[in-house]
Amino acid sequence: MQTEHLESHPETFIRKWIFSLDHKTIGLQYMFTSLIFLLFGFSLVLLMRWQLAYPGSALPLIGYYLPDSIAAGGVMHPAGYNALGAMHGTIMIFLGVVPLGVGAFGNYFLPLQIGAKDMAFPRINMTSYWVYFIGGVLMLASFFVPGGAAQSGWTSYVPLSILSPGQTMWLLAMTFLITSSLLGSINFIVTTLNLRAPGLTWSRLPLFVWAQFVTALLLLFAFPVLQAGAILQLLDRIAKTSFFIPSGLIVGGAPVEYAGGGSALLWQHLFWFLAHPEVYVLLLPAMGIVAEILANGTRKPIFGYKEIAGSFCFIGVLSFMVWAHHMFVSGMKTSLSYLFMTTTMIISVPSVAIITCFLLSLKGASIQFKLPMLFALAFLPMFGIGGLTGLPLGFTPTDVYLHDTYYVIGHFHYVVVTGSLIALMGGIYYWFPKMFGRKMNEFWGKIHFWTTIVFMNGIFFPMFIQGLAGVQRRLYDPTVQAHNLVVQPTNVLMTYSAILLMIAQIPFIVNFFVSIFKGEKTEDNPWQATTLEWACPSPPLPHKNFEKIPTVYKGPYEYNVPGEAKDFSPQHLP
Amino acid sequence: MNQNYGWGLPVQASSYAGKLDGSLFLLHGVMILIFVLWAFYMIFCLIRYRQKNSGRALYSHKTPLSSYIPDALMLIFEIWLIFFVGIPIWAHIREELPKEETSVALHIVAEQFAWTMHYPGLDGKFGKQNPSLINADNPLGLDENDPDSLDDIVSVNELHLPLGKPARILLSSKDVIHSFFVPEFRMKQDVVPGMNIPIWFEPTKLGAFEIGCAQLCGTGHYRMRGDVIVQSPEEFENWTKSKTKS
Incomplete structure (x- = not known):
């Protein structure tokens, strides 16, 4: 293995902390970077929420410090609102949740859970992080270029995106982010295939590894399509090609200088071919984490291990066949909707199966309500709402009305925020002792948990009410249209919930940093868990993780095995 | 304030608005039912199987066939919904254009x-x-x-x-x-x-x-x-x- 020589020699500061080849350091780099991006992406939405609650009024405190491209004289303008909306979506998805779920947790814990010394390709791993970092910097830098950041939504529908300012930077940044994900996914796949510890068969893999493996396959197969689409759109912008520009466009009364002949719908097909699997990229790692924590917190084998792993795979395959449910009212051939409605409704069955297995895991359990367990348990009903509200959006007769309303926004925020992000936060509390050898404070963690759950629902639940009333998404000032007026007061509730949610993260941030240095020291296996990451020291040894590569003798969740004195039976002990 | 709008859906003012709302209500009824069943089962488990009440957890790798009932019900409901509600309504609202003479x-x-x-x-x-x-x-x-x-x-x-x-x-x-x-x-x-x-x-x-x-x-x-x-x-x-x- 190419990193073997590193085990014995002291490393320079740069090699150890900046251009590190150790999957654990790279995982931590991903974690810190993505958490900062999450915080930044969230603060963007606070600005938007102020505008939605009090349209046209000056932003308090910070209004005058904002660049003119967002707010002139302290009052947000429509172009600024659109830019914030596009950047909020892009940052949260591509720079926040995916790098946290895949880059951070996947990098750190996949090799540990399969008993490997490192990733298969440490140098590719390092490159993946730095390419992601460059993509992130480019994305942020786009706020400061003339014309400001991209303004056409995270979906960047053509031709608007091609004709609007800021889009070139967005496309360049996306090209870097996609490249980073591709490098990472190859690494995850090869690592899982080749570096499993002796005895770790596929039916003994922890569900987190299954989730990461399927996720990596999704990234590998879906992202190249968006990469191609992004490059075509970039050519349309800078080389004036017309891949996505139809003939005869007249903008502001004057014909555009494009040859025409392109297709506006083609971009949507390319985009959603990535972006629907992307939803499962956001979700599967979170489900993997929930499975780990649930098995540990219930002290029993997870119910339906094979059914869950099979559902992950089934979701993975089917997620490539549902993309056009985002396009029922896009103008594509109407009879195509029958196929996509059917596949979309069918994909809810494995999701129901997973939730059912998780719930049945509680039966006969001996539940310990420790901090990570609270997050895993909250995931179930919260993701439940997100998943169920997907049904009327995948069903054409109801989607016609709900499409592009706040109902959609509520649906995917329940999936990604109260679902994925809650599970990822649970993952931080669960694996913190492994990463730093110390525990996070339980009391402040519980404060963080309860306030976060309450305020998240305060933001997202009213979105369903707004959506049913017909409030469209991406409106700079909803009060211009009469049908939005009745439900306008909910915007005030949502805005204050969002501000309070931000405040509720302060205990988490302080707890996180204080615990790194001053937290209660813990043993190697504080949760009395069974999987391999708990068989190595905390934190694991640099570049080799384990004193000796473990041998695996049993399945991943052997809790309360009859006849054994302890209530847990680690995988590496015969 | 305009009488056409309130908390909830706007007034129905087209020939097929009622049909679409019907499937919206049907689907939300089913969604609420599923959620309530999940929630009750979960709350029951959280109380009944707390460490204090439960003692040692049950060790089992069995997945009885009955555990597939929710998945099967979901699948049957969705197939019924697609073929008997979704496809006819979609065909009516998007594919059956009225005659030009009468419109x-x-x-x-x-x-x-x-x-x-x-x-x-x-x-x-x-x-x-x-x-x-x-x-x-x-x-x-x-x-x-x-x-x-x-x-x-x-x-x-x-x-x-x-x-x-x-x-x-x-x-x-x-x-x-x-x-x-x-x-x-x-x-x-x-x-x-x-x-x-x-x-x-x-x-x-x-x-x-x-x-x-x-x-x-x-x-x-x-x-x-x-x-x-x-x-x-x-x-x-x-x-x-x-x-x-x-």
């Missing part, structure tokens, strides 16, 4: 940030259009030398329709993607440059309703709105006559 035919052209309605007028024929003739007074570039165009009616942001007669509309866009959305009609359709997309609906309620743009179309997206005015057939005829150039 009001018109074109709607979207642009940043306005809706332009184009009626063929008394002769029932749409006049020729030429993009080079487009100006502020002639948003569609109608060619005045074409006899068909003389009686055409062009109305900006105001869609007049008669009650009880289906409207058959061809949507097109001059610049970017917009989306024609009338909440009271439960009508939404993206308007895509380079495409002519046919839609239909039948107004069943007199009064004024709102057209919104549901697809981000630029900085004026939020203020891209229009009005639908549904009139009795006589009033609609009078309006048509008053708008016809003589």
